[in-house]
Amino acid sequence: MGKRRSSASGTTPSWRSRSDKVNRRMNSTDTLPRVGVLANEDSWYFQDLERAAQGLADVQRIEFTSLQSRIGGPETISAESLISGQYDAIVVRSMPPGSLEQVVFRMDALAGLERQGVLVVNPPKSMELAIDKYLSLSKLAEAGFRVPETHVCQTWQDAVTALEQLGPSVVVKPIFGGEGRGIMRVDDPDLGHRVFKTLEQMGQIIYMQRFIPHPGYDLRVMVLGDQMWGMRRSSADNWRTNLSRGATAAPESIPGEVAEVAQAVMKTLDLSIAGLDFLPDGEGGWYLLEVNAVPGWKGLSAACEVDIAAKLIDYVRERIACRKPH
Missing domain, CATH: 3.30.470.20 (ATP-grasp fold, B domain)
Structure with missing residues (x-):
């Protein structure tokens, strides 16, 4: 891959040049698609999508915790303002922690929008699979993909037995989570005993994988x-x-x-x-x-010199266009 072209401080990198954006613009007479982005208030990713969408889509930030639904007649889903019938697409950019009821309702609300014809990226059923490490790994293993040997259990006694079988070293992970949070390596039986007991006392599932030499x-x-x-x-x-x-x-x-x-x-x-x-x-x-x-792309965009936000906006616009009658 070629080296990044140097630019003066404050100028736009070559892979985000204005000429590229102009080439992707719609005619001024066209109606811009309306895209909601489920993101935190200070999300760099929302700001990146907002930048990439200038002149291409009307991008608005939506809080996951603001999702509401009114049933009794046609279901209407809102988040401070109406989403049903107003948005062409929803991009899920964050997945905030919550109780089981909160997570289930959020996925149900997204599924409701999907039934109403709103494009949801990623589809809620797919996200339910992917964010649950146990569910996704079991489905992938069943499909024949090569995954690390994994054991999932609920008691510290079963976990100690599994450590003896998978060891001498395992990686313990939360079923939900990302960016390396809550992950630890256990290669000592005494440490494993303490870790597994703590997880059980906290009401957590114990999810461990055989450590693959790094x-x-x-x-x-x-x-x-x-x-x-x-x-x-x-x-x-x-x-x-x-x-x-x-x-x-x-x-x-x-x-x-x-x-x-x-x-x-x-x-x-x-x-x-x-x-x-x-x-x-x-x-x-x-x-x-x-x-x-719900992958981040900040590091990848910089490393590969590719404007992922612009690629995602283009992808969403193309999917919206394919859905609309011509």
Whole structure:
């Protein structure tokens, strides 16, 4: 890949040039599609989408916690203002924590919008699969994808037994979560005993995977429709390669077999956009670690010199256009 062209401070990078945006503009007489983005108030990703959408789409931020539904007659779904019949698409950019009831209602509300003809990216049923590590991994393993050996249980006694079978080293993860939060490596039985007891006392499910020897990097593959980009995430002193934890990023070519697996996973989980994490096995093969249905792209955009926000806006506009009668 070519080197990034240098630019004066404050100027727009080459991959976000105004000329590219002009080439993508709609005629001034066209009505801009209205796109809601479920995002936090200070979300960099919403700001990036808002920038990329200038002249192309009317992008508005929506709070997940503001979702409401009125039933008794045609269902209307709102979030401070009406969404039903007003928005062409909803992009899910955040997944805030909440109780089981809150999470279920949010997914149900998105499913309601989908039934009303609103494009939801990603589809709520697909997100339900992807955000639940156990559910998605079991579905992927059943479909024949190579995933780390994993054990999920509810008691510390069962977890200790599983550690003896999967060990000597395992990675313990929360079923819900991302960016490396709540993940720890356990390679000592006494530590495992304490960790598993604590998780059970907190009412948590114990989700553990056999530790795969870390080569110092993994491969993040971002897939959007039929497009994909590869990024190597490297960490010299930490087995976790999350950029939020100090790992470095560089563009990486995607091996053919990994690209095939990535597209097959997208179809299996019915996803429009996702980040897939692959780990080399040291023998020329790859493990699929997990699938993120609400992937970040800040590091990948910079590493690969690609405007993911603009690509996503284009993708959403094309999907909206295909739905509308001509």
